[in-house]
Amino acid sequence: MKDKQLYFSMLVVALSLGTAWAIRGQFGHEHGAAWAGGIGCLSLIMVAKRGDWYSKVFSATLAGALGWGIGGIMSYGIVVGYGRASDFINTYYGLMMLFVIGGLYGYIGGGLFGLSLSSTAKNPVKWVNLTIEMVVGGILFYYFMIYEFEWFMTPPRSEMWAVCFGMAVALTWFMIRHQQTSAIRVAVFSGLGGGFGFALGNFFQVLGGVSGIKFNFWNVMEYTLGFFGGLGMAYGTLTSKWETSEPQQKKANQFFPILMLSLIIPFTVWQQNFDTKRIYATLIEIGIIDGSPLLAATEWSGLVLVLILAAFSFYQYYNHRPASVTYTYKEIQTFFVVYLGIYIVFSYIITGAFFSTYRIEQYLYTINLIAIMLLIGKTKPTFSNRNIDGNKWAVNMVWVALFIAVLAFIAKSSHDELKGAHKRFGEEVVEETAK
Incomplete structure (x- = not known):
């Protein structure tokens, strides 16, 4: 019974992060990933x-x-292309590097989230020290791995993965020094899930393209990263021991997290994506007449939603609160629905899904939201305390690498040359039309 509740709870989180990460595919970059990760x-x-x-829902969510x-x-655009190659070496390299990239997404996200859950008044996390260490780690690893050793993953594109790798190493060392075992577990399983999901998603994308089915299989790849990343983050959290946190937090400590989550991150998503061009x-592509008032309305509607979200959040969760605050489950549920709901609306707006059904995957987001809300109230997880087993983790990593090798073999055997394929090793693909 306990295992059933654990798996059920993991599924709900997986659906939530999977849906949000699929939406993130419309926006990309740090801001889109931050909104999705927060969800x-x-x-x-x-x-x-x-x-x-x-009481610390906003600070933990922001972390x-x-x-x-x-x-x-x-x-990772070219890395995805490696996974579309017609030979095993490049295909396997592509899938494994996506495993690394997805793993870094999840490891850092899960690690910071786990540290926030671990932080208490008695044993607070030294966030300033951690930030400095991660920045220095990112700079040092980028310098040595890229400039000195020239370990290029995706030439000629940006090699910022090395910065994230350095940050992950610094984060790991910080957690080890401060004996943050639970946070380490969340980081590892989030990273494992995110990495596996990204590699598996590229595999699905290749087979989907070969099948000829008209569907956004790139979005499938984004969804699987979030889905399996959510599975891992939930598993790591629910199978770890956590100190009891304070039932109330200072109101002043809520201001910055609410500001970031409800205004800064959504505003950045709008500012970076809702441009006139x-x-x-x-809208022209889906048949909206040039000069229609819908053009201006669509561009500025996102900003209106951001302002509504910020006003609602500060009014409901900050302004009328006492000096020490906490929140109820119902209040958090309301924020979750609004937060994910507006992200879905953003996706509808930017893709024109309100006016055309040419992007059918958009409507699956709403179905997922309904499913999440029907299921989330039924979760009753029991926390367990499972130890870190380095040997077992190492063996499992070998099995994951072997499984990805099988996926690579199947993928490369399913086609000849594909549009968008790239080669990291050997002669680059010249012909980009499917044979």
């Missing part, structure tokens, strides 16, 4: 149903959002 962390706090976590968002600096091209 995943929110769902996990709701699933856990620990009252002592409700996870920033962690998942950091990975947005990494470039992109909106115009999308």
Whole structure:
């Protein structure tokens, strides 16, 4: 019974982060990943149903959002192309490097989220020290790995994965020094899930393209990264031991997290994506007449939603609160629905899904939201305390690498040369039309 509840709870978080990460595919970069990561962390706090976590829901969600968002600096477009190659070496390399990239997304996101859950008044996390160490780690590893050793993953694109790798190493050393065992577990399983999901998603994308089915299989790849990343983050959290946090937090400590989650991150998503040229091209493509008032309305509607979200969040969760605050499950649930709901609406707006059904995957987001809300209240997880087993983890990593090798073999055997394929080793593909 306990295992069933564990798996059920993991599924709900996986659906939440998977849906949000698929939406993130429309926006990309750090801001899109941060919004999606925050949604995943929110769902996990709701699933856990620990009252002592409700008072720090915004700070924990922001920590996870920033962690998942950091990975947005990494470039992986050409790496996806390696996975579409027609030979085993390049295909396997592509899938394994996506495993690394997805793993870095999840590891840093899960690690920072886990540290936030671990932080208490008695044993607070030294966030300033951690930030400095991660920045220095990112700079040092980038310098040595890229400039000195020239370990290029995706030439000629950006090699910012090395920065994230350095940050992950610094984060690991910080958690080990401070004996943050639970946070380490969340980081490892989030990273494992995110990495496996990204590699598996590229495999699905290749087979989907070969099948000729008209569907956005790139979005499938984004979904699987979030889905399996959510599975891992939930498993790591629910199978770890956590100190009891304070039932209330200072009101002043809520201001910055609420500001970031409800205004800064959504505003950045709007500012970076809702530009006139992109909106115009999308609406003209689906048949909106040039000069229609819908063009301006579509561009500025996103900003209106951001302002509504910020006003609602500060009014409901900050302004009328006493000096020491906590939140109820119902209040957190309301914020979750609004937060994910507006992200879905953003996706509808930017793709023109309100006016055309040419992007059918968009409507699956709403179906997922309905499913999540029907399921999330039924979760009743029981926390367990499972230790870190380095030997077992190492063996499992070997099995994962072997399984990805099987996926690579199947993928490369399913086609000749594909459009968008690239080669890291050997002669680059010249012909880009499917044979």
